[in-house]
Amino acid sequence: MTHAGFLDFDEARVQARRFLPRALFDYIDRGTEAELALDALRQGFDRCRVVPRVLRPVAAPDISVSVMGRRYPTPLIVAPTALAGLVRHDGEVKIARAAGAAGVPFCAATQSSTSIEAIAGNARAAELWFQLYVWRDRGETWKLLDRVAAQGVQTLVLTVDTPASPKKIHNQRNGFGIPLRPSLRLAADLVRHPGWTLGVMGRYWAGSGLPSYANYPPAVGTQVTSAVIDPRFALDTILDLHFVEELRRRWPGKLVLKGIAHPDDASAAFGAGCDAVVVSSHGGRNHDSAATPLEMLPAIRAAVGAEATLLADSGVRRGSDVAKLLAAGADAVMLGRAPLYGLAAEGESGVEKMLSLIVEELRAFLMFSGVETTSALG
Numbered sequence: 001m002t003h004a005g006f007l008d009f010d011e012a013r014v015q016a017r018r019f020l021p022r023a024l025f026d027y028i029d030r031g032t033e034a035e036l037a038l039d040a041l042r043q044g045f046d047r048c049r050v051v052p053r054v055l056r057p058v059a060a061p062d063i064s065v066s067v068m069g070r071r072y073p074t075p076l077i078v079a080p081t082a083l084a085g086l087v088r089h090d091g092e093v094k095i096a097r098a099a100g101a102a103g104v105p106f107c108a109a110t111q112s113s114t115s116i117e118a119i120a121g122n123a124r125a126a127e128l129w130f131q132l133y134v135w136r137d138r139g140e141t142w143k144l145l146d147r148v149a150a151q152g153v154q155t156l157v158l159t160v161d162t163p164a165s166p167k168k169i170h171n172q173r174n175g176f177g178i179p180l181r182p183s184l185r186l187a188a189d190l191v192r193h194p195g196w197t198l199g200v201m202g203r204y205w206a207g208s209g210l211p212s213y214a215n216y217p218p219a220v221g222t223q224v225t226s227a228v229i230d231p232r233f234a235l236d237t238i239l240d241l242h243f244v245e246e247l248r249r250r251w252p253g254k255l256v257l258k259g260i261a262h263p264d265d266a267s268a269a270f271g272a273g274c275d276a277v278v279v280s281s282h283g284g285r286n287h288d289s290a291a292t293p294l295e296m297l298p299a300i301r302a303a304v305g306a307e308a309t310l311l312a313d314s315g316v317r318r319g320s321d322v323a324k325l326l327a328a329g330a331d332a333v334m335l336g337r338a339p340l341y342g343l344a345a346e347g348e349s350g351v352e353k354m355l356s357l358i359v360e361e362l363r364a365f366l367m368f369s370g371v372e373t374t375s376a377l378g
Contacts, residue, residue: 005346005353006346006350008357009354009358012341012346017029019196019345020087021190021193021196022174022192023171023186026171027168027170028340029337030170031283032167032284033166035284036288037285037288037290037292040284041294042317044294044315045294045321045324048294048324052369053370055370056370058371061366061373061374062373063075063359063362063373064374065374066331067311072103072105074103074355075333076102076104076333076334076358077335078095078104078107080112081109081336082109083113084343085113086211087344088347089203089204090114091343092108094347094348095339095351096108096123097126098351098352099126099339100123101352102355102359105127105155106126107128107129107130107334108131109131110144110213111215112214113212114214115214116153120153128152128153129155129157130156131158132157132158133159133162134236134243135232136232136233136236137233140232142250147215149251156251156253156254157258160258161281162237166287168285216233220232241272244272245273254275254276255274257276259278259280260277261280261281262296263300263303263304266308266310270304270308275309277308277310278312278334279312280313280314282314283313283315283336284315293312293330297310297329310331311330311334312328312330312332313336316334316338316358318358319359319361319363322361322362323365323377327378328378329378339354339355362374
């Protein structure tokens with residue numbers, strides 16, 4: 001019997017590679033510098049082995065979790081990813097809808113190609129979170145947060161692990177960046193991927209125009225072929241605890257810090273009033289020598305205590321990876337590349353399928369391990 005479409009992360013990745021221009025696929029798929037961090041993430045998961053228990057049948061493992069006082073059917077959250085709308089037309093809306101159908105929160109990005117208002121208006125039952133990159137103009141940053149709150153968003157995720165622009169040679173070689181610069185290499189790339197060129201960029205071109213940073217003010221959020229030149233909207237990479245404390249005073253909902261690797265930084269975040277932290281190495285895309293979340297979670301959990309909410313991400317491909325992060329101390333796991341590859345491969349239904357496959361793999365992991373609940377993994 002043959003099956004149409006992908007059946008796991010690796011097959012979805014292959015389909016995504018066929019569909020997307022190389023420049024865009026590499027932007028999503030690859031890391032920084034020598035890409036050692038990517039290797040470390042995979043090797044870390046693969047080295048972590050399990051001693052299964054038997055004669056304790058687990059027919060229907062419970063994979064529900066509590067995150068910041070709310071119960072969810074699975075331990076999955078869709079992580080923020082910039083310009084997901086380049087992967088498929090209206091990509092952010094498609095991911096949000098798929099996440100909503102699965103009961104999984106979707107975290108929209110500051111640098112989304114769809115505005116938070118448009119995502120909220122079209123995402124049906126999805127629970128929306130919002131990821132914040134801070135603009136140098138604090139007044140404009142606070143205005144953005146007002147817009148986000150007006151859409152009913154109750155969870156804000158502040159990314160704190162990007163103090164500089166990482167070195168990505170593949171982007172330079174492929175000519176990929178914002179703004180997109182026309183070149184013979186890029187033109188040849190587009191010709192080799194007509195499904196994407198016509199089905200994604202062609203639809204934008206024929207409709208509302210090329211994608212932009214849709215959460216920026218209209219006069220600033222120019223198309224992907226133009227740069228954001230207004231200095232007020234440059235990203236402020238110099239953040240400290242004083243800013244976190246100010247953000248805590250201004251933001252009425254849940255506040256999460258994303259990009260934590262050191263136990264002391266996690267303790268400081270909770271001391272500043274944060275509701276959760278994301279233990280992360282930014283998917284191996286920023287610091288090529290960074291420790292992995294799987295390595296650091298036990299020490300961070302010991303530092304902050306059993307009641308603090310810890311999320312984790314980076315390099316997750318399978319349900320077994322999710323289980324290992326949960327066993328190491330995470331309460332839930334954020335997925336970045338996996339939903340994007342599902343989206344590239346099969347659109348909105350591909351995101352739903354990807355989430356379903358990872359859930360199935362997680363359930364199977366628990367059953368084979370003789371564990372009835374995710375909380376018992378540790």
